[in-house]
Amino acid sequence: MPAARPLDPGTLLGPVWIVSPHPDDEVLGCAALIAALTDLGREVHALLITDGGLSHPNSRAYPHAHLTHTRLAEWRTGLEVMGVPEERTAALNLPDGMLEEVDPAQIQHRVRQAFAAAPPATLVLPWRRDPHPDHRATWRPVWEAAPPSARRLEYAVWLPERGDADAWPTTQEVRTWTLDTGAARLRKAQAIAAHVTQMGGIPDDPDGFTLAPQMVERALSGPELYFESLNQPVLNALEAT
Ligand SMILES: [Zn+2]
Structure with a gap:
């Protein structure tokens, strides 16, 4: 991991948007940051990309519609613990596990619509090579979809757990920031605990997903990791391809 510096949440301007592919990515990856920002009075919004409907495909107790409805509620409960009210949440309900098959232009269009109400000054999204x-x-x-002027921080979810060498950023790519979970650890634990369906709460699907205790412990112990692209030419080069 590149040399890291401590992140001062006070340097991040609002509106801040926290983007999660699945309900629970934000509690695992950036709960302490969200709590710090709302404590500072920042306007924090949350955007959920997929419906989370793939975690327990064989459960009879939680057929797809019930599962997605429950996971959306869990996501909002966790955010509420971290100080983000329901009226600042938006969900796109795209298919879990199949985002690669959705037209990126369609995703971008829907995200831009969500951002329109309060364009982000700070965008917090998963690390581009999170595994x-x-x-x-x-x-x-x-x-x-975010304004060019928005400051962008990319957070790690599965990277420390599953990332191979190619998945990690290099010192040429990013500045690495860390945030201790410290004072927010209890709230982070409460927010993670809101995700009952991901913590063994659906017993009738042996193939269902359960957050491993060591993954939860790693998320609670921290520090949270944020990567900031060192220069906009990185983006310009991507756009040119
Ligand atoms: Zn995820």
Whole structure:
């Protein structure tokens, strides 16, 4: 990991938008930051890209519509714990696990519509090479939907857990920021606990997803990791391809 510096949340201007491919990415990856920002009085909005409907495909107790409805409610409860009210949440309900098959232009259009009410001065989105296909498919359309002037921080969710060497950023690519979970640890734990369906709360699907205790412990212990692109030419080069 590139040398890191501590992030001062006070340097981040509002409106701040926190983007999650799935309900729970934000509690795992940036709960302490969200709590710090709302404590500072920043206007924080949250945007959910997929419906989270793939976590328990075989559950009879939680058929697809019930699962997605429940996960949306869990997402909002977790955000509420971190100080983000429901009226500052928006959900696109795109298909979980299949974002790579959705037209990026369509994703970008929907994200831009969501941002229109309060264009982000700060955009917090998953790291572009976070090791989950939906996270990688989220990055570009969300990045491009934000105003060019927005400060962009990319957060790690699965990177410390599953990332190989190629997934990690290089010192030429980014500045790395860390945020201790410290004072926010209890709220972060409460926010993660809101995601009952991901914590073993659906017992009738042996193939269902459960957050591993070590993943939760790693998220709680911190620090949270944020990557900031060192120069806009990185984006310009991407756009030229
Ligand atoms: Zn995710």
